[in-house]
Each structure stands twice: as structure tokens, then as C-alpha cells.
């Protein structure tokens with residue numbers, strides 16, 4: 001039977017206290033600016049161990065495992081400030097470097113990612129392909145001790161702010177998935193230009209396009225073996241997908257709490273609107289679905305923790321969690337009436353933010369393809 005351990009409960013309470021004290025009060029104001037979050041705040045988050053979950057102790061991390069704790073932390077941060085720096089952000093590079101990088105790469109990047117001084121991004125999507133990631137065209141051609149990278153990436157979360165990216169490029173352009181190789185790229189490298197995208201949500205997260213123009217990267221920055229990049233990407237994507245769901249569900253939970261507080265004090269036709277079933281039942285239904293999806297998420301993370309297959313559960317969580325969150329926040333906004341539609345109320349921005357969770361890390365349709373393949377078998381699935 002699944003339940004949180006004493007240690008997980010304690011960690012969750014600690015993160016919640018921190019997030020409500022340090023993040024929530026400034027969330028609305030920060031959500032509309034493109035500035036990165038202050039380093040001071042990142043350091044405080046690092047002190048709580050937030051950027052080192054699952055990463056090696058020798059570099060300041062909390063050691064292997066801890067995926068349920070990761071989910072709890074992401075959910076609490078999502079509830080306090082959906083745009084705040086998030087443990088799954090440092091893990092983007094941290095996890096890949098830990099699992100596929102050598103000691104030199106680990107020494108160069110892990111301490112900074114874990115102590116909050118450095119941030120990372122995952123660089124897959126290109127202007128002409130997102131869902132079909134195997135169709136990427138960015139090339140890495142080997143020239144002696146260097147690879148020369150050329151191509152254009154886009155829609156990269158934290159692309160404007162990150163110091164390091166895990167970049168996926170073709171070392172064999174005719175080989176499809178088997179031609180994709182992963183690289184650790186310091187983002188101040190000559191030949192790399194970043195251009196900001198101006199988004200409706202996730203605004204402080206600096207989504208960007210990255211242009212590689214004859215970028216010379218030493219072979220030491222290749223992750224693992226040539227041609228294995230796509231395999232590496234997929235092996236660590238599932239748990240990250242679950243955290244995307246929990247991140248959005250946290251924001252939805254906070255929005256329903258806002259709606260409950262508002263409905264208890266707003267009166268219409270002589271009584272608080274909470275006394276109308278049309279209001280209260282909406283909140284009851286969303287809360288039920290959110291709780292069900294949370295359980296699905298934590299079961300998927302628990303499976304990951306036990307080293308058991310969890311791709312199907314992760315895909316279920318990834319499409320359902322953000323969808324439920326969009327629906328819940330939409331209704332929370334409507335419960336706030338005309339005030340909900342104004343920028344004075346945090347809900348309109350939160351709604352824009354969670355739509356991003358529906359798309360980032362794979363759309364609902366792609367998740368349903370994964371689920372269908374598990375249910376029907378590859379031969380019979382769409």
C-alpha cells in the first residue's frame with residue numbers, strides 16, 4: 001500500500017513552509033517579468049537541498065533515489081509560485097550528466113547545478129519538429145577532437161538564462177533515432193546565439209531559440225556513446241513528465257484554495273456564493289480529480305524509486321495532470337467573477353502558465369500514443 005514516509009512528510013512540510021514564506025508573496029508580481037529569479041533565492045533553495053535531489057552526494061546532492069521527495073517539492077513550489085526555480089530544472093542536466101557523463105563533466109557541472117549557482121536546459125525541439133523528436137536536423141560532425149554543431153533549436157525553457165544545455169544532435173543524419181547523440185554544451189561557447197521568445201506564460205523562465213553556427217565542442221563534452229542520445233533522453237524522461245504534472249497540480253490546488261476562500265466571503269442573493277451547489281460542487285469535483293491524479297503521480301514516482309517500469313503511468317499523469325489543472329484554474333477564475341478576469345487577480349496568469357504544462361515535455365496526444373502502445377501493443381496501436 002502506497003503512503004509517504006515520515007521523512008517525506010517532514011521534507012514536504014519544510015518545503016511548503018519555505019515556499020509559502022519566500023515564494024508565494026512575490027509570485028504574481030514576478031510572473032509577468034522576463035527577469036530571472038534572484039540568485040539569493042536560488043541559494044536558499046539549494047540550502048534546503050532542492051537542487052540536489054537524486055544527484056550524487058560527493059557533489060553536494062542528496063544521493064540516488066528520492067523521486068517521491070522530488071515530486072513533493074515540485075508540487076509545493078507549483079502551489080506557491082509556478083514560475084519559481086524548480087528542482088526538476090537543475091535535474092535536466094544533472095541527471096543526464098550523472099548517468100552518462102564522465103568524472104570530468106560531473107566535476108565541471110554538478111556542484112554548480114546543485115548549489116544553485118548554475119542552471120540548465122534540455123535542448124531537443126527544433127522549429128520543424130517537436131513531437132517527432134527523432135526528426136531533428138541539428139548536426140554534429142566529428143572533426144578530429146571536436147564536433148562541429150550547426151542547426152537551430154527552439155522553445156527551450158530557461159534557454160535565455162541557463163549556463164549549460166543538454167543538446168541533442170545528429171551525428172549520423174541518415175540514421176533516424178540511432179543517429180542522435182547527446183552533448184553537454186556550455187552556453188557561452190563561441191558560435192551559439194540565443195534569442196528570447198515572448199510567451200503568454202512561464203515568462204520568467206526565458207524560453208528561447210538557440211542558433212548553432214559552427215560551434216566547436218570538444219569530444220569530452222559528448223554524453224555517453226554516439227547514437228545513444230535518444231535512448232538516454234527517453235530513459236530519464238518519464239519521471240520528469242510526472243513532475244510536470246505535479247507542478248501544474250500544485251498550482252491548481254492553490255487556485256481551488258483561492259476559490260474556496262473567495263466563495264466563503266463573496267455574497268450574492270443574500271448569502272455567500274459557497275452555499276450554492278453550482279459553486280461548491282465545481283470545487284468538490286476538481287478537488288476529487290486532482291487528488292486522484294496526485295495519487296497516480298506518486299505511484300509513478302514510487303515505481304521509479306523501486307526501479308520498476310512506469311512509462312505508462314508517467315504518460316497518464318503527463319496528459320491528465322495539466323489538463324485537470326487548466327480546467328480547475330479556469331473554474332477557480334470563473335468563481336471569482338469579474339475580478340477573476342483582471343490582472344489584479346493571480347488566476348488569469350496561472351491559467352496561461354499551466355497551458356504551457358500541457359505542451360512542454362510532450363503533448364497529450366503523444367502521451368496517449370505511449371499509453372495506447374502499452375495497452376494495445378505496438379502493432380495494434382495508432
Ligand SMILES: Cc1cc2nc3c(=O)[nH]c(=O)nc-3n(C[C@H](O)[C@H](O)[C@H](O)COP(=O)(O)OP(=O)(O)OC[C@H]3O[C@@H](n4cnc5c(N)ncnc54)[C@H](O)[C@@H]3O)c2cc1C
Nearest residue numbers: 122124125129130131155156157356359360361362363365
Ligand atoms: C512551455 C513550453 C516549454 C517547453 N520547453 C521545452 C524545452 O525545455 N526543451 C525542448 O526541447 N522543448 C521544449 N518545449 C517544446 C515542446 O516539447 C514541444 O512544443 C512539444 O513536444 C510539441 O512539439 P511541437 O510544438 O513541434 O508540435 P507538433 O509536434 O508540431 O504538434 C502539433 C500538434 O499536433 C499534434 N500531434 C503531433 N503528432 C501527433 C500524432 N502522431 N498523433 C496525434 N497528434 C499529434 C500535437 O499533439 C500538437 O497538438 C516546450 C514547449 C512549451 C510550450
